[in-house]
Amino acid sequence: MxxxxxxxxxxxxxxxxxxxxxxxxxxxxxxxxCHGTPWSAQLWAPFARALSREFTVYVWDMPxxxxxxxxxxxxxxxxxxxxxFAGLLAHWELAQxxxxxxxxxxxxxxxxxxxxxxxxxSLALVDVVALAPWGSEFFRLVAQHADVFTxxxxxxxxxxxxxxxGTASHRGLTAGQLATLTAPWLTPEGQRAFYxxxxxxxxxxxxxxxxxxxxxxxxxxxxxxAEDTWIPVDRAHRLAGAIPGAHLExxxxxxxxxxxxxxxxxxxxxxxxxxxxx
Numbered sequence: 543m544x545x546x547x548x549x550x551x552x553x554x555x556x557x558x559x560x561x562x563x564x565x566x567x568x569x570x571x572x573x574x575x576c577h578g579t580p581w582s583a584q585l586w587a588p589f590a591r592a593l594s595r596e597f598t599v600y601v602w603d604m605p606x607x608x609x610x611x612x613x614x615x616x617x618x619x620x621x622x623x624x625x626x627f628a629g630l631l632a633h634w635e636l637a638q639x640x641x642x643x644x645x646x647x648x649x650x651x652x653x654x655x656x657x658x659x660x661x662x663x664s665l666a667l668v669d670v671v672a673l674a675p676w677g678s679e680f681f682r683l684v685a686q687h688a689d690v691f692t693x694x695x696x697x698x699x700x701x702x703x704x705x706x707x708g709t710a711s712h713r714g715l716t717a718g719q720l721a722t723l724t725a726p727w728l729t730p731e732g733q734r735a736f737y738x739x740x741x742x743x744x745x746x747x748x749x750x751x752x753x754x755x756x757x758x759x760x761x762x763x764x765x766x767x768a769e770d771t772w773i774p775v776d777r778a779h780r781l782a783g784a785i786p787g788a789h790l791e792x793x794x795x796x797x798x799x800x801x802x803x804x805x806x807x808x809x810x811x812x813x814x815x816x817x818x819x820x
Contacts, residue, residue: 548722549587549601551609555633557626560616563609564602564630568594571663571820572636575601576627578645578671579739580707582608584722585644585801589809597816600639602630604650608726612735620646620671620747624653628660640816642666645773645798649748655758656751664761664819666812669770669798673752673777673784674745680706681743688741692734699733700724712769712797719802755784762788763815767796767803789815 551563563583573593575586583590583601590599603610605626606618616622627650631639641662643651648670654660684691694702707723708715715723727736762785766778775792782790791811796804 549583549590551583551601551603555602555630557605557629558616560605560613560626561611562602562605562626562630564600566598566600566634567591568596568598570597571816572634572639573597573599573816574631574636574639574641575599576641576643576647576651577604577607578643578647579607579743580703580727580736581645581723582726584608585799586642588805589801589812592809593813593816597640597820600634600636604646606735606739612731614734614738617742618735618739619742619744620649620653623650624747625658627651628654628658631660637661638663640664640666640819642668642812643670644668644801646671648672649751652751652755653747656754662760664763664815665758666763666765666815667781668765668808669767669773669778669800670781671773672748672755672781674749676748676773677743677745678772681740684737684740685743688737691737694733696728696730696733699736700728703727703736710772710798711803712767712771712795712799713803715799715802752784755781756786758785761819763811764788764790765800765808765811766790766792767798767800768792768794769796769803770798770800772798 551565555562593599638661648667764782782788793807
C-alpha cells in the first residue's frame with residue numbers, strides 16, 4: 543500500500559470560532575478515521591482511499607493540527623477535541639458511524655461517546671491514548687518551558703521534531719513519510735501550535751473516563767503494534783480487558799506508527815473488522 547497518497551481536506555466545519563478541515567470519499571456505510579498527536583489526517587490517507595471503495599470514509603484534522611485552524615488563544619486539549627468530534631458528527635448527520643481512532647483519537651472518540659452522546663456502530667482503537675499513565679518526559683519538559691521551545695530557531699525546531707517523530711516508528715520512516723508528518727508543524731504558526739498541543743496534554747482527560755470503559759456497549763476492537771515504545775503493548779491487554787467483549791489484535795513488527803510500519807497488516811485487520819459488521 544502506498545503511503546504517499548495525500549488527502550485534500552477540501553471542506554470545513556466551523557465550531558466555536560475554530561475551523562475544522564475535513565473531507566469524505568466513496569459510498570456505503572460511514573467510517574470515520576481519527577488521527578492523534580502529532581499527526582494529521584494524512585497519516586490515514588492511503589487507508590481512506592482504499593476503504594472508500596466499499597465505505598463512505600470521513601477524515602478530519604483536529605483544531606490545532608494539520609490543515610485546521612491553529613489560533614493561539616484556542617484550547618486544543620482532549621476535552622475540547624472530544625466536544626469538537628461530537629459536534630462534527632452531528633454536522634455530518636451521522637447517527638452511528640464506524641469509528642477508527644489512533645493515538646489521541648482514542649481518547650477523543652471515547653470522550654465523545656461517553657460524555658457527549660456520540661453513538662457508533664463500532665469502534666476500533668489503534669495504539670490509543672486511553673489508560674494512565676501516559677505522557678513522556680518530553681511532554682512534561684515542554685509543559686514547563688513551552689515559551690522557550692516555541693522560541694527556538696526554526697532549524698533547531700525541525701531537527702528536534704524529526705528526531706521525536708522518528709522514535710514512533712519501529713521500522714524507520716522514509717524521507718517522504720517524515721516530510722508528511724512534519725510539514726504541518728514547520729511554519730511559524732505550526733511551530734507554536736506543536737508546542738501548545740503538548741503543553742495542554744493532561745492525563746485527567748482520560749482519568750475522567752477510564753473507570754467507565756466497562757459501560758461500552760458496542761463492538762470494540764483493540765489493535766496494537768507489538769513494538770510500540772510510545773504506548774507499550776501492555777496497555778492493549780489492559781484496555782481490552784476493561785471493555786466488555788473487546789476483540790484484541792496485536793500486529794508484530796510494528797511500533798506506534800503502525801500505519802507506516804505494517805500498512806498491509808493493519809489494512810487487512812481493519813477491513814476484516816468492518817466487513818464483519820456491515
